Structures are given as structure tokens and as C-alpha cells.
Amino acid sequence: MNLWREVKLVAGKDLRIEARSKVTLQQIVPFGMIVLLLFAFALDPDRGILRRVAPGLFWVTVLLAALLAVSRSFGIEADNGARDGLRLSGLDGPALFLGKAAALAIELLALEVVLTLVVVLVYGIHLNTWLPLTLATIAATIGVAATGTLYGVLAAGLRVRETLVPVLLLPVVAPVLLGATRAWEAAIDGIPSDAWPWVGLLGVFALLFTAIGMLAFGPLLEEA
Amino acid sequence: MPHVVRLRAAVCLLGRFPALAGVDLDAATGEIVLLSGPNGAGKTTLLRLLAGLVPLYSGEASVLGVDLAVDRKSARRDLALVGHETFCYDDLTVRENLLFSARAAGRSAAEADAALERLGLTRQADVAHRRLSSGQRRRLAIAVAMSRDPRLLLLDEPHAGLDAEGREVLDAVVRAAPAEGRTVLMASHELEHARAMVTREVAITSGQAGVRHDAAPTPASPQPTSTPENVS
Numbered sequence: 001m002n003l004w005r006e007v008k009l010v011a012g013k014d015l016r017i018e019a020r021s022k023v024t025l026q027q028i029v030p031f032g033m034i035v036l037l038l039f040a041f042a043l044d045p046d047r048g049i050l051r052r053v054a055p056g057l058f059w060v061t062v063l064l065a066a067l068l069a070v071s072r073s074f075g076i077e078a079d080n081g082a083r084d085g086l087r088l089s090g091l092d093g094p095a096l097f098l099g100k101a102a103a104l105a106i107e108l109l110a111l112e113v114v115l116t117l118v119v120v121l122v123y124g125i126h127l128n129t130w131l132p133l134t135l136a137t138i139a140a141t142i143g144v145a146a147t148g149t150l151y152g153v154l155a156a157g158l159r160v161r162e163t164l165v166p167v168l169l170l171p172v173v174a175p176v177l178l179g180a181t182r183a184w185e186a187a188i189d190g191i192p193s194d195a196w197p198w199v200g201l202l203g204v205f206a207l208l209f210t211a212i213g214m215l216a217f218g219p220l221l222e223e224a
Numbered sequence: 225m226p227h228v229v230r231l232r233a234a235v236c237l238l239g240r241f242p243a244l245a246g247v248d249l250d251a252a253t254g255e256i257v258l259l260s261g262p263n264g265a266g267k268t269t270l271l272r273l274l275a276g277l278v279p280l281y282s283g284e285a286s287v288l289g290v291d292l293a294v295d296r297k298s299a300r301r302d303l304a305l306v307g308h309e310t311f312c313y314d315d316l317t318v319r320e321n322l323l324f325s326a327r328a329a330g331r332s333a334a335e336a337d338a339a340l341e342r343l344g345l346t347r348q349a350d351v352a353h354r355r356l357s358s359g360q361r362r363r364l365a366i367a368v369a370m371s372r373d374p375r376l377l378l379l380d381e382p383h384a385g386l387d388a389e390g391r392e393v394l395d396a397v398v399r400a401a402p403a404e405g406r407t408v409l410m411a412s413h414e415l416e417h418a419r420a421m422v423t424r425e426v427a428i429t430s431g432q433a434g435v436r437h438d439a440a441p442t443p444a445s446p447q448p449t450s451t452p453e454n455v456s
């Protein structure tokens with residue numbers, strides 16, 4: 001079986017489980033919306049402040065929600081010895097990594113669409129320059145999904161997985177927070193030329209961690 | 225006959241404890257080998273070693289011609305393990321779990337459906353794993369293994385939790401193995417039942433001195449106790 005068929009198989013399995021359990025829809029999306037609303041309460045209803053900090057708050061919220069999604073992605077492999085089943089499946093490490101990361105990225109993109117609507121409606125921002133904003137969002141999401149999948153499998157066999165993953169992951173995705181926030185700020189301000197360098201940074205980050213994940217996922221799964 | 229399984233002085237550690245302390249074992253194509261022994265003797269560890277789930281600490285181990293000391297993964301596409309857990313996903317249906325496993329091994333949907341039918345799970349095809357009884361889960365685990373059409377089938381207490389009909393189905397699968405060119409290694413505490421269908425019995429006992437491995441290579445007339453072939 002070729003790589004892409006294996007990737008589709010793994011991603012399809014994770015997305016089907018998610019569609020059945022509705023954990024993303026019923027728990028992670030509401031969690032993100034609540035965090036954004038709490039930020040709005042905490043920072044006063046003065047929309048001037050909210051508009052200025054909206055990109056940073058949006059991406060902090062995405063990262064917090066991504067921690068839940070990563071935990072869920074590996075939680076489903078913890079029941080019924082499914083992680084052993086994955087090892088016994090004969091699927092290659094790169095395919096397992098890309099499949100799980102792709103499913104996670106799709107879930108995060110769906111989350112981001114909803115959170116973008118919340119930011120627009122509640123924070124009162126106007127998204128003017130769609131192309132850099134969209135590319136920055138996609139690159140940042142791939143970067144978060146790749147690092148999340150890599151650190152998720154690193155902690156997969158540990159009893160402290162759910163508390164360890166945030167400690168490991170958040171410092172590593174700091175460049176994503178920085179780059180995506182700056183790119184969104186530039187896009188909101190209608191200055192796309194300021195956004196492109198950040199889009200480039202996000203793209204490099206995504207490629208780097210995708211490559212590392214493809215190499216490391218298999219051996220890490222064997223030791224999990 | 226070529227060896228499907230070949231162990232020489234195989235040692236496995238669980239932490240610092242030697243769960244296997246020097247096992248010799250051979251199994252040829254089409255053999256059905258019963259692994260007997262008390263709880264904690266190392267039967268499960270032995271099966272997990274052969275499946276590549278636990279590393280070999282020392283000695284030699286090869287499965288389907290693959291040296292496990294060098295490569296624990298390559299043989300997996302051609303073997304299947306039925307363990308204490310089902311290796312399935314609660315939110316997927318019986319058929320979806322089967323399809324995932326079969327396709328991962330490069331098998332077709334038709335082969336998955338054949339396994340479904342063979343294990344008598346057709347009526348439960350669209351039932352989620354979480355809604356199955358323990359006996360149905362055990363059948364599904366065996367169906368998942370069979371959907372991969374493995375050359376080596378590793379069974380760890382496969383009769384546990386099965387009703388009479390399930391046992392008959394499982395026994396038919398095991399008995400058909402030689403004709404299908406399949407080798408079976410089965411760990412079981414239900415010795416009388418298992419001895420009726422195996423070609424050979426290997427007793428494993430653990431102790432401070434290690435693991436004792438007895439073998440009686442007399443096809444079709446298994447001996448519950450036999451002359452020690454190797455003691456380490």
C-alpha cells in the first residue's frame with residue numbers, strides 16, 4: 001500500500017471516530033468559544049482593546065484548544081490496547097504520523113472557522129486581506145498539528161500524558177503563536193506586505209516539524 | 225519445513241525482571257503449538273515478543289524469517305495477535321474496525337467481510353465496539369486477526385469469555401490453520417480443550433533460574449509433559 005493510501009486510512013479512522021464521538025464539536029469548540037468570551041469579559045467591553053489584541057487572543061485560544069485535541073487524538077489509542085493495534089497494523093511510521101496530524105489539522109481548521117466568527121462578531125474586527133490571513137492560518141494549523149502529534153506520541157505511554165503534553169508542547173509552538181498573531185495583525189490592518197514574512201516563518205515551521213515527525217513518529221510509537 | 229518461529233536462548237526483560245529467561249522454541253509452517261504454564265510464566269510475554277511488541281534483550285529470535293533483534297516491524301504484516309484486549313476502537317463499528325485492520329495489512333474489504341462471516345459477527349456488523357458483550361469482543365478480536373490472513377496467528381487465552389458457539393467457531397479457525405498454511409501459537413489455561421486440537425505442547429515455567437521449555441514434537445498426539453529440550 002502506498003503512503004497516501006495509508007495516510008487516508010489513518011486520517012479517515014480518526015475523523016470517523018471524531019464524527020461519532022462529537023468530542024470536538026461538543027467539547028473542544030465550546031471550550032474555545034468560552035475562552036474567547038472570558039477574554040472579552042476580562043478585558044472590558046471596550047472594543048478598542050479587544051480589536052488590538054484579538055489576533056493574540058485568538059491564537060492563544062487555538063493553542064489551548066489544540067492541547068485538548070492532541071490529548072483526545074492519543075486518548076483514543078489508549079483504550080482497548082489500540083496503540084498496540086496500531087503498532088501491529090503494519091502501517092509505517094510516516095503514514096501514521098501524517099494521518100494523525102492530518103486529522104488533527106482538519107479538526108483544528110474547523111475549530112478556527114468557528115472561533116473566527118466569534119472574534120468577528122464579539123470583538124468587532126474586520127478581516128480585510130484574506131489571502132495572507134488564510135495561508136498563515138493553514139500554515140500555523142499544520143505546524144500545531146505536526147508538533148502536537150509528535151509530542152503526543154512522545155508522551156503516549158505515560159500515565160502523566162495529559163499534564164505533560166502542555167508543558168512540552170506550548171514552549172515549542174511559541175513561534176506559531178508569534179508568527180500567526182503578527183500575520184493576522186497585518187491582515188486586519190490591511191497591510192499584506194507585513195504579513196508575508198510571518199507566513200514564510202509559519203511555513204518553514206510547519207515543514208520542519210512535519211519532516212521531524214515523519215522520521216521520529218515510528219520509533220517513538222515503538223517505545224510508547 | 226521452514227521455521228516460522230525460531231527462538232534460541234531468548235531473554236526478555238519487563239523492567240529489570242526477566243519475564244523470559246532463555247527460551248528455545250521452533251515452530252514450522254502449519255503447526256499448532258500450545259503454550260502451557262502457570263500464571264506469570266511468560267506466555268504472554270513470549271507471544272508479545274514474537275509480535276515485536278516487546279524487545280529481545282539477548283539471545284536469538286526470528287519470526288517469518290525476520291531477525292527480531294534487528295527488525296521488530298517487518299514481520300507484522302504477516303502475523304496477527306489476539307491478546308487480552310481487542311485492539312479496537314470503541315466508536316467504530318465491528319465492520320469499520322475490521323476494515324481498518326484489513327486495509328492496513330493490504331487486504332480487501334471482501335476479506336474483512338469474510339472474517340466477519342467466519343466469526344459469526346454479520347448481525348453485529350454495524351454495532352459499535354463499545355456496545356458489544358465481552359464474548360462478542362473476543363470474537364471481534366479473532367475476526368480482526370483473521371481479516372489480515374496472517375501466516376502466523378498468536379492467540380493469548382483465546383477461549384476466555386467465549387460461549388459454546390464462539391468456542392466452536394474459534395476451534396474451527398484453529399483446526400483449519402494447517403490446511404490454510406497458517407502456523408498457530410496458542411497460550412491457554414484450558415489445557416484439556418486446547419490439547420485436543422494442537423500438534424504440540426510447550427510447557428513454560430518461570431523461576432529464578434529462568435524459563436524451562438519442554439517440547440514433545442509428536443504431531444497429532446500432544447503430550448502434556450515431556451522431556452526437557454532446553455533449560456536455562
